[in-house]
Amino acid sequence: MVAGDEGVLRRSPQPPDLLRLHEAVATLFATQGDWRRAYQHLRSALDIARDGSLRDVLTSSYNRRYLDERLYGPFADRRPARPRPALGIALVDLDRFKRVNDTYGHLVGDRVLRRVADLLQEGLPPDGFCARYGGEEFVLWLPGVDAGDAVRIVDAARVRVARHPWSELQPGLHVTISAGLAHEGPDAPTPPERQLRSADDLLYAAKRAGRNKVAYHDAQSTQLITHSE
Numbered sequence: 001m002v003a004g005d006e007g008v009l010r011r012s013p014q015p016p017d018l019l020r021l022h023e024a025v026a027t028l029f030a031t032q033g034d035w036r037r038a039y040q041h042l043r044s045a046l047d048i049a050r051d052g053s054l055r056d057v058l059t060s061s062y063n064r065r066y067l068d069e070r071l072y073g074p075f076a077d078r079r080p081a082r083p084r085p086a087l088g089i090a091l092v093d094l095d096r097f098k099r100v101n102d103t104y105g106h107l108v109g110d111r112v113l114r115r116v117a118d119l120l121q122e123g124l125p126p127d128g129f130c131a132r133y134g135g136e137e138f139v140l141w142l143p144g145v146d147a148g149d150a151v152r153i154v155d156a157a158r159v160r161v162a163r164h165p166w167s168e169l170q171p172g173l174h175v176t177i178s179a180g181l182a183h184e185g186p187d188a189p190t191p192p193e194r195q196l197r198s199a200d201d202l203l204y205a206a207k208r209a210g211r212n213k214v215a216y217h218d219a220q221s222t223q224l225i226t227h228s229e
Helices: 002-010 014-031 035-053 064-071 097-104 106-120 147-163 192-208
Strands: 087-094 129-134 137-143 177-184 213-217 224-228
Touching (some): 087 106, 087 147, 097 106, 137 147, 192 213
Antiparallel strands (some): 213 224
């Protein structure tokens, strides 16, 4: 139970308490006529509330809304003034997760999702992030890294999940992930949303190849490669 309990404790609802604190202080300054300080605390409260709306409630990773903003919304700069950096996008799926829920129950399944999210968020590049795409799927956003580094980052995440002591959560439990990685170099014409679709196709290839693998296209041969432990 160690891994799951730690995840629950780490996600104690501190941000809502901080939100209420900023709101209360803003109200206090407003009643005193100190509008500048009231505005500062109200702005902090709004920032906290917005960040909470972009986080997945279960795993505390970013959520689908945040990912969609990066793909389609104001974060997605269609005609950037500066050169666009290289970008890797990986779609990650827990292998046979339904079997985990059916065998150990949904509470254990939730703890597995939380722990996997923690493991996926390790070792990401600056400005990189992990977002829960839906269900047992996550997206890794890897900006500013070349193709080789992107493969190493995603495969390192796969190895961390495979080697994690899952039996401490439930005896006999073992969890692995599969991933599809699509990488584009700097100033690539492929928009990120199309990269995500490519990553989805590669994820299915990793599943068909036996799971617990990372599938990607080699830049030179454009052949499908699977990477296993």
